[in-house]
Amino acid sequence: MEQEPNKMDNSVIPEAIVNASAESTALPASMIAKVLGAPIMELPQDLYIPPDALEVFLDTFEGPLDLLLYLIKRQNIDILDIPLAKITHQYIEYIELMVTLRLELAAEYLVMAATLAEIKSRLLLPRADSLDEEDDPRAELIRRLQEYERYKQAAHDLSELPRLERDIYIAHSEPPNLKVDRPLPKVELQELLLAFKDVLKRIDLRAHHFIEREPLSIRERMTEILDRLRSKEFLKFEQLFTVKEGRAGVVVAFIAILELLKGSLIELVQTEPLAPIHIRTAS
Amino acid sequence: MNPETLPVKNIIEAALMAAENPLTINQMLVLFEEENRPEGKLVRDVLSELQTECEGRGIELKEVASGFRYQAKQDYAPWLKKMWEERPPRYSRAFLETLVLIAYRQPVTRAVIEEIRGVAVSSHIIKTLSEREWIKVGGHRDVPGKPALLGTTKKFLDYFNLKSLSELPTLAEIKDLESKGNELEKQLQLEEQEVGQNSEIEIEGSV
Amino acid sequence: MNPETLPVKNIIEAALMAAENPLTINQMLVLFEEENRPEGKLVRDVLSELQTECEGRGIELKEVASGFRYQAKQDYAPWLKKMWEERPPRYSRAFLETLVLIAYRQPVTRAVIEEIRGVAVSSHIIKTLSEREWIKVGGHRDVPGKPALLGTTKKFLDYFNLKSLSELPTLAEIKDLESKGNELEKQLQLEEQEVGQNSEIEIEGSV
Numbered sequence: 001m002e003q004e005p006n007k008m009d010n011s012v013i014p015e016a017i018v019n020a021s022a023e024s025t026a027l028p029a030s031m032i033a034k035v036l037g038a039p040i041m042e043l044p045q046d047l048y049i050p051p052d053a054l055e056v057f058l059d060t061f062e063g064p065l066d067l068l069l070y071l072i073k074r075q076n077i078d079i080l081d082i083p084l085a086k087i088t089h090q091y092i093e094y095i096e097l098m099v100t101l102r103l104e105l106a107a108e109y110l111v112m113a114a115t116l117a118e119i120k121s122r123l124l125l126p127r128a129d130s131l132d133e134e135d136d137p138r139a140e141l142i143r144r145l146q147e148y149e150r151y152k153q154a155a156h157d158l159s160e161l162p163r164l165e166r167d168i169y170i171a172h173s174e175p176p177n178l179k180v181d182r183p184l185p186k187v188e189l190q191e192l193l194l195a196f197k198d199v200l201k202r203i204d205l206r207a208h209h210f211i212e213r214e215p216l217s218i219r220e221r222m223t224e225i226l227d228r229l230r231s232k233e234f235l236k237f238e239q240l241f242t243v244k245e246g247r248a249g250v251v252v253a254f255i256a257i258l259e260l261l262k263g264s265l266i267e268l269v270q271t272e273p274l275a276p277i278h279i280r281t282a283s
Numbered sequence: 284m285n286p287e288t289l290p291v292k293n294i295i296e297a298a299l300m301a302a303e304n305p306l307t308i309n310q311m312l313v314l315f316e317e318e319n320r321p322e323g324k325l326v327r328d329v330l331s332e333l334q335t336e337c338e339g340r341g342i343e344l345k346e347v348a349s350g351f352r353y354q355a356k357q358d359y360a361p362w363l364k365k366m367w368e369e370r371p372p373r374y375s376r377a378f379l380e381t382l383v384l385i386a387y388r389q390p391v392t393r394a395v396i397e398e399i400r401g402v403a404v405s406s407h408i409i410k411t412l413s414e415r416e417w418i419k420v421g422g423h424r425d426v427p428g429k430p431a432l433l434g435t436t437k438k439f440l441d442y443f444n445l446k447s448l449s450e451l452p453t454l455a456e457i458k459d460l461e462s463k464g465n466e467l468e469k470q471l472q473l474e475e476q477e478v479g480q481n482s483e484i485e486i487e488g489s490v
Numbered sequence: 491m492n493p494e495t496l497p498v499k500n501i502i503e504a505a506l507m508a509a510e511n512p513l514t515i516n517q518m519l520v521l522f523e524e525e526n527r528p529e530g531k532l533v534r535d536v537l538s539e540l541q542t543e544c545e546g547r548g549i550e551l552k553e554v555a556s557g558f559r560y561q562a563k564q565d566y567a568p569w570l571k572k573m574w575e576e577r578p579p580r581y582s583r584a585f586l587e588t589l590v591l592i593a594y595r596q597p598v599t600r601a602v603i604e605e606i607r608g609v610a611v612s613s614h615i616i617k618t619l620s621e622r623e624w625i626k627v628g629g630h631r632d633v634p635g636k637p638a639l640l641g642t643t644k645k646f647l648d649y650f651n652l653k654s655l656s657e658l659p660t661l662a663e664i665k666d667l668e669s670k671g672n673e674l675e676k677q678l679q680l681e682e683q684e685v686g687q688n689s690e691i692e693i694e695g696s697v
Contacts, residue, residue, distance in 0.1 A: 223434030
């Protein structure tokens with residue numbers, strides 16, 4: 001991935017490329033490729049990459065900008081001084097080679113070839129004496145190259161940063177034995193009442209009597225009485241009333257007893273007339 | 284300590300901390316190239332030094348069946364366990380409806396709740412409510428099958444901060460809840476969505 | 491150190507060691523019951539003490555984007571890596587370039603990444619980055635097609651041992667063409683001569 005392409009063996013080449021192209025194309029044996037319609041009879045001299053390595057070589061480029069940067073850097077030239085004619089020339093040679101070798105070529109490479117050719121032709125046009133930046137046909141290309149180069153460098157810098165899995169190992173220790181509590185769900189009273197409201201909306205009016213019959217104080221007392229009866233088989237009738245509660249409390253208790261009787265939830269027991277009245281759960 | 288052993292100690296400390304499993308002394312030895320490999324005895328010395336260094340700290344170096352490992356001291360379990368606590372789940376609508384009907388209609392049998400809600404009451408809900416001690420069986424109705432009569436408990440009142448059931452709003456008041464309710468309801472729905480995404484123990488309608 | 495703070499220090503050390511992820515100061519604070527919860531300042535003091543105590547040891551306490559974590563000192567990586575048979579993952583240039591563009595230009599659309607790199611963005615790379623939770627969609631640009639705006643996550647920073655985006659290496663500056671403008675013409679002439687002499691292939695004006 002970070003190999004330097006120009007370190008490749010340069011002794012081999014021409015024949016190999018001719019052979020490769022002969023195998024893969026119908027071109028006459030003496031002709032290597034057609035560049036822009038013109039036949040190429042000789043290999044460009046500044047290409048020295050064995051064809052089987054070419055594919056690998058091209059894989060190392062991340063696109064046309066990357067290839068252009070490589071061509072520029074190889075000559076130790078500042079991007080600002082890009083020798084456009086020369087670079088265009090070399091770039092197109094590479095493209096041609098790729099086409100010849102029938103390597104799959106991303107469309108972006110061809111678009112760049114056209115862009116380069118266009119810039120070059122604009123440079124060749126007769127022009128005014130001085131040239132400022134806006135007029136320099138290379139300006140946009142140079143900007144793109146620089147922009148790409150800084151992120152290419154940033155990617156390299158990022159890969160040099162210490163990172164997990166390679167340079168950094170998390171230090172940890174076993175947790176102690178834990179009995180993790182499962183928290184119980186929380187309920188707001190408001191939430192509960194909204195659920196109730198929903199039920200009321202849903203059921204028809206006829207069913208309301210199921211709920212509406214008695215005030216809650218009576219319902220509460222009913223449960224309380226049943227509760228007391230659970231621990232004792234019998235309760236004296238008068239034990240169900242407390243003077244402290246006053247008149248209202250007595251009424252509540254009395255209605256609660258009546259409701260319980262009506263629902264056959266309790267029974268009144270009197271062994272003989274005038275004997276004390278007891279209540280017990282209905283059996 | 285001999286300065287030459289310092290890197291050995293640091294390497295072993297770091298290795299024990301970075302390892303996914305306890306390390307045996309042999310496993311520690313093979314971390315070193317052969318020419319720099321310390322003696323087993325040195326490693327044992329280093330381990331006992333590391334052990335001593337844990338005194339008064341939050342972690343300890345323990346030897347277990349498969350080797351040595353660092354672990355957090357048991358004393359700190361009450362604090363550490365909070366890191367694994369889950370967010371409380373939420374109760375389902377069915378759960379809340381069952382509870383509120385028991386509260387307002389007690390003592391009440393399951394059959395009556397089913398009649399009002401129009402659907403069967405899940406046993407799981409009754410069980411959860413009983414386990415939380417929010418409801419209890421107050422008796423049995425004297426009809427065939429002797430169905431249990433359900434009512435709410437003091438714990439239920441305490442949880443909702445009520446002194447008695449009569450502090451619950453009347454039906455008329457409940458119907459007025461609407462205006463204030465809409466906002467809360469919306470908020471609850473939002474929360475439910477949120478919880479639905481984050482919580483793994485979602486209590487569903489079946490509860 | 492005040493003896494009362496000792497348990498706080500030990501609890502925090504144990505928690506950081508036992509935690510599955512880096513811990514923020516807030517996450518450390520909620521380990522304590524409200525009535526015994528230390529001040530944030532005390533926790534910060536404890537952390538810097540724990541940091542100091544790592545001097546000369548095999549591990550360090552490091553603050554990354556999502557909080558504090560203990561980690562083996564990088565010096566010992568050559569020994570530690572022997573504990574894993576698999577080699578650490580390598581990332582292709584395409585992967586890293588896509589990642590840095592998202593990191594430096596966020597929030598950024600795929601189109602911008604493609605424009606700068608001059609090639610299509612691989613869907614596979616975007617998928618891998620999302621699966622690793624290094625990037626996320628932070629919104630959508632309000633243009634036709636509503637393209638996703640990509641940004642990096644704390645997990646990305648954690649992975650590269652960084653606390654914030656500002657710790658990323660600085661980008662190279664873009665040089666100005668203006669200063670070179672005057673020399674252009676001369677240079678072009680030179681170059682044309684040179685190419686004319688050396689070139690064996692004529693390049694036509696258009697492709």
